[in-house]
Amino acid sequence: MSTVIAEPSSRPAEPASKPVNYLNVQFGVRSWLLTTDHKRIAILYLISITVMFFLGSLAIVPVRLQLLKPDNDLLDADTYNKMFTMHGVVMVFFFIIPGIPAVLGNFLLPMMLGAKDLAFPKLNLLSWYVYLLGGAFSLYAMIAGGVDTGWTFYTPYSTRSSHTNVIPVGLGAFTAGFSSILTGLNFLVTTHKMRAPGLTWFRLPLFVWAMYATSIIILLGTPVVAVTILMLAIERIFQVGVFDPALGGDPLLFQHLFWFYSHPAVYIMILPAMGVVTEIVPCFSRKNIYGYKFIAFSSLAIALLGFLVWGHHMFVSGQSVYLGMIFSILSFLVAVPSAIKVFNWTATLYKGSVSFETPMLFAFGFIGLFTIGGLTGMFLATLGTDVHLHDTYFVIAHFHFIMVGGVVMAYMGGLHFWWPKMTGRMYSEFWGRIAAMLIFIGFILTFLPQFVVGHLGMPRRYFQYAPEFQVHNVMSTAGASILGVGYFLPLIYLIGSLAYGPKASSNPWKATGLEWQTPSPPPTENFPVTPVVTREPYRYSEEVPVGY
Amino acid sequence: MDTKSPPLAHHFATLKQQHETATLGMWMFLVTELMLFGGLFLAYTVYRVRNPAEFAIASKHLNIWFGGINTVVLLTSSLTMALGVYWAQTGKRNLLTVGLVLTALLGVTFLVIKGFEYYGDYVENLMPGLAFDDAEWHELGVRPERVKMFLIIYYMMTGIHALHLIIGIAIIGLLAFWAHRGHYTPAYYYPIEVGGLYWHFVDVIWVFLLPLLYLAGVRH
Amino acid sequence: MAEHQGQVRTYGVIFVVLIALTGLTVWLGSIDLGEWHTPVGLAVAATKAVLIVLFFMHMLHGPRLTWAIAGTTLLFLAILLLLTLTDYLSRDWPTGRVRGEMETSSAQFFL
Numbered sequence: 001m002s003t004v005i006a007e008p009s010s011r012p013a014e015p016a017s018k019p020v021n022y023l024n025v026q027f028g029v030r031s032w033l034l035t036t037d038h039k040r041i042a043i044l045y046l047i048s049i050t051v052m053f054f055l056g057s058l059a060i061v062p063v064r065l066q067l068l069k070p071d072n073d074l075l076d077a078d079t080y081n082k083m084f085t086m087h088g089v090v091m092v093f094f095f096i097i098p099g100i101p102a103v104l105g106n107f108l109l110p111m112m113l114g115a116k117d118l119a120f121p122k123l124n125l126l127s128w129y130v131y132l133l134g135g136a137f138s139l140y141a142m143i144a145g146g147v148d149t150g151w152t153f154y155t156p157y158s159t160r161s162s163h164t165n166v167i168p169v170g171l172g173a174f175t176a177g178f179s180s181i182l183t184g185l186n187f188l189v190t191t192h193k194m195r196a197p198g199l200t201w202f203r204l205p206l207f208v209w210a211m212y213a214t215s216i217i218i219l220l221g222t223p224v225v226a227v228t229i230l231m232l233a234i235e236r237i238f239q240v241g242v243f244d245p246a247l248g249g250d251p252l253l254f255q256h257l258f259w260f261y262s263h264p265a266v267y268i269m270i271l272p273a274m275g276v277v278t279e280i281v282p283c284f285s286r287k288n289i290y291g292y293k294f295i296a297f298s299s300l301a302i303a304l305l306g307f308l309v310w311g312h313h314m315f316v317s318g319q320s321v322y323l324g325m326i327f328s329i330l331s332f333l334v335a336v337p338s339a340i341k342v343f344n345w346t347a348t349l350y351k352g353s354v355s356f357e358t359p360m361l362f363a364f365g366f367i368g369l370f371t372i373g374g375l376t377g378m379f380l381a382t383l384g385t386d387v388h389l390h391d392t393y394f395v396i397a398h399f400h401f402i403m404v405g406g407v408v409m410a411y412m413g414g415l416h417f418w419w420p421k422m423t424g425r426m427y428s429e430f431w432g433r434i435a436a437m438l439i440f441i442g443f444i445l446t447f448l449p450q451f452v453v454g455h456l457g458m459p460r461r462y463f464q465y466a467p468e469f470q471v472h473n474v475m476s477t478a479g480a481s482i483l484g485v486g487y488f489l490p491l492i493y494l495i496g497s498l499a500y501g502p503k504a505s506s507n508p509w510k511a512t513g514l515e516w517q518t519p520s521p522p523p524t525e526n527f528p529v530t531p532v533v534t535r536e537p538y539r540y541s542e543e544v545p546v547g548y
Numbered sequence: 549m550d551t552k553s554p555p556l557a558h559h560f561a562t563l564k565q566q567h568e569t570a571t572l573g574m575w576m577f578l579v580t581e582l583m584l585f586g587g588l589f590l591a592y593t594v595y596r597v598r599n600p601a602e603f604a605i606a607s608k609h610l611n612i613w614f615g616g617i618n619t620v621v622l623l624t625s626s627l628t629m630a631l632g633v634y635w636a637q638t639g640k641r642n643l644l645t646v647g648l649v650l651t652a653l654l655g656v657t658f659l660v661i662k663g664f665e666y667y668g669d670y671v672e673n674l675m676p677g678l679a680f681d682d683a684e685w686h687e688l689g690v691r692p693e694r695v696k697m698f699l700i701i702y703y704m705m706t707g708i709h710a711l712h713l714i715i716g717i718a719i720i721g722l723l724a725f726w727a728h729r730g731h732y733t734p735a736y737y738y739p740i741e742v743g744g745l746y747w748h749f750v751d752v753i754w755v756f757l758l759p760l761l762y763l764a765g766v767r768h
Numbered sequence: 769m770a771e772h773q774g775q776v777r778t779y780g781v782i783f784v785v786l787i788a789l790t791g792l793t794v795w796l797g798s799i800d801l802g803e804w805h806t807p808v809g810l811a812v813a814a815t816k817a818v819l820i821v822l823f824f825m826h827m828l829h830g831p832r833l834t835w836a837i838a839g840t841t842l843l844f845l846a847i848l849l850l851l852t853l854t855d856y857l858s859r860d861w862p863t864g865r866v867r868g869e870m871e872t873s874s875a876q877f878f879l
Contacts, residue, residue, distance in 0.1 A: 116559040119569045185576045192833065193569045194559075220844045223580040227587035231704065240676055240700060242591045247693040247700070253594055256852045257587055307847055311855075320858040323851070530561075568831075575834055579841045586845045593849055594856055612794060619790050627783040630824040634776060741826075748825045752817045758790075759809035763797035766805060 021424065021521040036121035037524055042107035043422070044128050049099055050491070052135065056090035057484065059083050064477040070467045080463035081148035082164065088151030089169055093176045094135055096407055097265060100272035101183055101218075102131070104414045105211050107422060109187055111515035111522065112205050114196025114531045119189040127182035130175055138172030141165040150461060152262070155243040155254040159235040166236060170229045177222045177229075180268075184218030187211050196514070198533035205513055205537050206295050210275025213299035217264045217271075217306060225261035228254065252317055259310035267306040269403060270370075271299055273410030274341055277363045280417050281345050283511040284360035285352030288538045291344040298337035305334040315386045324383055331381035335374060342371055357509075358432030362413030365440045369405025373398055376451065391461070394454030397447045405443055412439070412490065419494065420504030424521040427497040431489060438486030445479025512538055555736065567738040574742040578749050581712070585753055588705050592760060595697050602694035604765030605685075609674060610702070614665040615762040618658050619754060625654035626751045629720070629744045636737035641730055644740070648724035651747065655717040662710060674699055702761050709757060712750050719743050782823045789816050 018024075022039045032040060063083050066074045075083065106124065110117050118124050141147055147169045149158040158166050191212050195204070232254065235241025243254045282289045289295065311319060311327030345367055354360070376398040379385045389395060412435075420426055449472035454460075458469045465473070507516040514531055515522075560566040596603045632647030673681045676696040685692040723743050726732065732740060793812045801808055822828040827835065 118559075120573060121559065181580050185573060185580075188576055189569055189573045192572060193565060216840075219576060219579050220583055220841065223584035224587045224848065227584045227708075230708075231587070231591065234704065238677060240696065242595070242697065242700060242704075247697045248595070248599060248691070249697060250594070250856075252855070253591060253852075256855065257590065260848055260852075307844055308851070311851070318859075320855045320861070321863045322858045322861060323855045326851075326854070525558075572833070575837050579837060582841050582845060583848075586848055589845075590849055590852055593853060597853065597856060612797070616790065616794050620787060623783065623786045623790065626786075626820060626824050627779060630779045631776065634779070745825055748820050752820050755816045755820070756810075756813050759793055759797070759806075759813050763793065763809050764806070766800045767798045768800075 019519060020523060021519065022524045023424075023521050025524050034125070036117070036125055038106050038110050038118050038121065038124055039422070039522065039524075041124050041128055042103050045098065045102040045106060045131070048128070048132065048135065049095055049103060052090055052094040053487075055139075056087055056095055057487070059087040059090060060480070063087065064480045066463060067465070067473045068470075068477055070465050070470050070473075072464065075463060077463045078148055079146075081150070081461070082142075082146030084461060085147045085150050086142050089138060089147070089173065091403075092151055092265070093173045094131075094138065096269045096403055097180060098131060098176070098183070099269075099407070100276060100411050100414065101180075101187070101211060101214060101268075102128075104207075104276065104411075104418065105183070105187060105214075105272060108418065108515055109190060109208065109211055110194070111518070111526050112208050112513060113190065113194055114199055114514050114527060114533065115190065115194040116525045116527070118186045119193060120186050123182050124186055127179045127186070130182065131179035134172045134175030134177075134179060136172075137168050137175060141168035141172060144168070152258065153229075153232060153254075154258075155232065155235070155251045156245065159232060159241065159243060160239070167233050170233050174226050174229045177226045180218050181222050184215035184222075187215040188219065191215075196531050196533055202293065202296070203533055203536055204296075206278040206289065206292065206299075207272075207275035209296040209299050210271045210278070213303040214268050214271040214275075216300075216303050217268050220307065221261040221264040221268075224257060225265075228257040228261075231257075252314065252319060255314050255317055256310070259313045260307070263310040263313065264303075264306040266399070266402070267302050269407050270338075271302060273366065273370075273407040274299070274338075276410040276414035276417070277345060277366050278341070279511075279513070280359045280363040280413055281348050282538045282540055283417075283509055284357060284363070285349050285354050286540050287348055287352035288540055289344065290347035290350075291340075292536075292538070294340055295344050298340045301337040302334065305330065305337065309334050309381075312381055312386070315383055316390050328381055328383045332378065335378060335381075338370075338374055342367060342374075356433075358427075358429060358436055359413045359417035359509075361433060361436040361440075362409045362416065365436065365443075366406055366409040366413065369401050369409065369440075369443065373401025373405055376401065389454065391459055392454035393450040393458050393460055396460050397450035397454055400447045400450070405447070409439070412436070415490070415494070417509065418515075419497070420508045421506075421515060421520045421522070423498060423501075424504050424519075425497045425501035426504050426508060427490075427501055428493050431493040435486050435489040435493070438482055438489065440486075442479050442482030442484075442486050446476050446483055447479070449473070449475045449479075512540060563735060570738045570742050571745070574745045578745065581749060585705075585708070588701070588708065589756075589760075592701050592705065595694075595701065596760075596764065599691075599694040599697065602685075602690045603698050605688055605690050606674075606695045606698040606702075607762060607764035608767055609672065610762050611665055611668055612762050612767060614661055614668070615758055618661050618665075619758050621654050621658045621661065622751045622754050625651045625658075626748050628654065629747045633737070633741050633744045636727070636732050636740040637734055639734045641727065641732075644732065645724055645727045648720050648727055648740070652717050652720040652724060655713055655720070655747075658713060659710060659717075662706065675703075676700060698764075705757055705761065709750065709753055712753070716743075716747050716750050720747060778823060782819050786816055786819060 022037055032044065035041060035044075060083070062075055063080065066072050066080055106118070142165075144165050147162075147164045147166055149162050149164070149166060153166065153170065191204075191208060231242055235243055240247065241249065243249045243251055245251065278289060278295055309327055309331040311323055312331045315324050315328075345363075356364075376394070380389055380395060380398060416427065416432055453469045453472040453476075456469065458465050458472075504520040506519050508520075509516075514527075514533070517531065518527055556563050557566060560569070628647045628650040632644050632651060635643040635647055669675055670679050673679045673684065676699050680692070680696065680699075682692040685695050720743055723740055727740070789812055793809060796808055796812065797805075821838065827838065
């Protein structure tokens with residue numbers, strides 16, 4: 001996009017020797033903990049979310065070790081249940097739902113819109129503190145003995161029978177939900193009200209469309225799970241409540257309310273990831289994105305349709321069979337907009353000038369693994385086959401293909417893509433590619449066997465299993481070890497780049513987009529002069545300047 | 549706080565943009581509030597459909613006088629709030645303060661009446677777990693557990709509503725304090741409007757609670 | 769914001785209508801309308817809500833975006849309520865499945 005000077009700069013020229021950016025404008029803990037700069041808040045989130053990712057990963061280590069042998073006694077059943085619950089709770093509520101929005105969304109959205117900050121900067125900082133509070137509640141619950149209900153908290157076990165710390169972890173998830181709502185609210189209002197002059201809706205980068213659709217889901221869905229957790233807590237505390245069969249209550253009501261949010265939640269996870277991939281693929285194909293409007297509208301379609309399919313988590317719960325049929329058909333429908341995106345990315349690659357830098361490797365990984373994960377969803381959406389596959393490892397493999405093979409890959413790709421912009425440094429491309437390959441190989445070894453063993457009948461959430469499934473479980477644990485190394489490497493070389501990496505120009509990838517028109521790292525106010533947008537995005541057919 | 553010139557935040561181009569952004573932000577927040585109460589409305593709807601007799605009879609035992617008077621109280625507070633916004637727009641500082649103070653006081657009145665109502669519910673054995681008489685409902689030919697279900701939902705809905713009202717009173721009180729200090733002008737009054745939106749929303753929720761909770765059965 | 773300042777008289781009129789509708793709600797609650805009892809009560813409540821939203825919350829003269837936001841929220845609220853209700857209303861429809869003895873006797877527990 002062309003940038004035209006619209007207002008005369010009212011600030012004196014910066015001294016050429018030491019450029020002031022958002023990182024060095026002020027030092028000291030207070031300047032970080034009381035910041036309202038969306039970029040600093042993004043970095044704060046980056047650190048907390050990375051911590052949560054490693055905590056969630058740590059939780060699954062004993063599980064995978066336990067599963068090395070069919071009759072292993074490394075963990076007893078109760079401890080096993082607590083470990084996979086902790087894995088789920090931490091990963092879902094504190095890593096993957098906030099992940100891309102809070103880190104990349106916070107950093108990039110104002111810049112992609114040509115704005116100086118989000119609409120409500122103080123609310124943004126509050127959302128981080130609320131996130132930390134939620135994390136503190138959940139970590140307390142884990143340390144004080146854990147929770148064994150699974151991250152899904154089904155009643156009546158969670159309200160009546162479980163003797164574990166359900167209420168603290170419920171409070172943690174409830175609080176994390178509010179952090180999410182504040183972020184989504186901020187994003188929606190910012191996109192409506194703070195676009196630069198000339199930045200019409202169809203000139204927006206598709207990452208912005210993705211964040212917009214994500215934020216709609218956040219606002220509509222999260223409050224429902226919040227009030228559900230509240231009702232669960234009330235019932236657990238007072239031992240009377242709306243899910244209590246003794247009062248004519250229905251445990252399925254909990255499931256309806258829970259999944260009304262938790263299914264759209266997976267679209268909160270995947271839409272930002274798709275947005276990231278949509279930014280990376282054109283850049284490393286040197287080609288305009290194929291089907292801009294299809295991608296934009298498919299994001300909105302996913303947001304809408306995603307609210308119509310929650311019952312596919314309840315096919316064997318006792319839910320009405322007729323409603324199950326409706327949910328099944330709708331679940332087939334929701335696959336269509338996702339497939340449209342895969343076609344568009346592929347069409348973008350076609351006859352493009354493709355290169356394989358680390359962000360692109362992660363994007364390729366995403367496209368392949370997400371497609372597999374999505375296709376396996378079709379088996380689960382089919383009522384008949386789901387009866388066989390429900391609560392087996394097939395389900396676990398399916399959602400890990402999408403969440404890890406999809407979302408985490410995209411998150412890593414985005415992190416690498418925008419790392420030079422965020423930090424002003426280039427990371428080691430060699431180590432980046434090694435990490436990407438290790439993650440890809442480790443991932444496949446971990447989760448592909450789980451499809452097989454799930455289809456053969458191995459149930460999920462069991463601490464022991466039938467002996468014929470051992471080979472697959474050993475492969476899975478081996479893969480998880482490789483995956484662990486793969487995720488650990490970026491920690492080293494990305495942090496190392498802060499000290500040893502070569503300085504990045506404003507546009508090292510020669511990408512289009514307003515964020516690449518400012519220095520790396522950007523100054524606090526993002527743009528010394530508000531840009532005016534006059535052309536459409538992804539103009540890779542022209543020579544894009546590397547910048548200054 | 550500077551009362552001479554309207555405070556324009558650094559990341560906005562104009563005060564109008566800031567005003568529109570704030571209003572839009574509150575509307576977005578009200579979306580989340582509506583969905584929050586939506587979960588409770590769902591629980592109510594499901595159990596009303598399954599237990600029509602119990603819901604009808606239990607509903608008749610609630611105090612319609614308190615419910616009705618409280619409705620009038622909240623509607624009046626919405627009037628004073630709307631007038632407050634108007635007086636803010638027209639720069640009538642003292643009237644604005646009066647409007648906001650009246651709104652908050654009416655909110656407190658609602659809570660006081662609600663408190664008396666809850667006490668009455670306790671005396672009438674309408675509090676499962678604390679004061680409840682199974683036999684009374686058996687005599688009426690309905691299942692006591694299902695009556696308890698209605699009452700639990702009643703307390704949850706009115707309780708969460710009251711919580712929102714308390715927060716609203718605090719916000720309006722704060723706005724009244726700043727209004728009294730002359731903080732708002734016809735150019736800068738959007739916090740009043742934004743607070744008003746929240747207040748009206750809390751009123752709208754109550755407007756639905758009245759027929760659902762108090763008038764589920766025919767009160768002859 | 770200066771263009772559509774609600775006038776005091778409009779607020780007063782709407783307020784009177786709201787109070788009247790409240791009286792109507794309570795009065796209707798004492799009449800046996802059979803199966804229309806609930807829909808009528810909800811219709812009156814909805815009317816009051818619409819008046820508050822359009823006039824006190826200034827949505828009538830507000831931006832179209834506000835209408836879209838309110839409409840979308842109501843749509844998804846409707847989805848939550850209606851789709852879930854469908855479960856409860858159709859759970860006992862015949863499916864051709866043979867019910868076991870245990871199932872039949874405990875089924876009444878949930879009704």
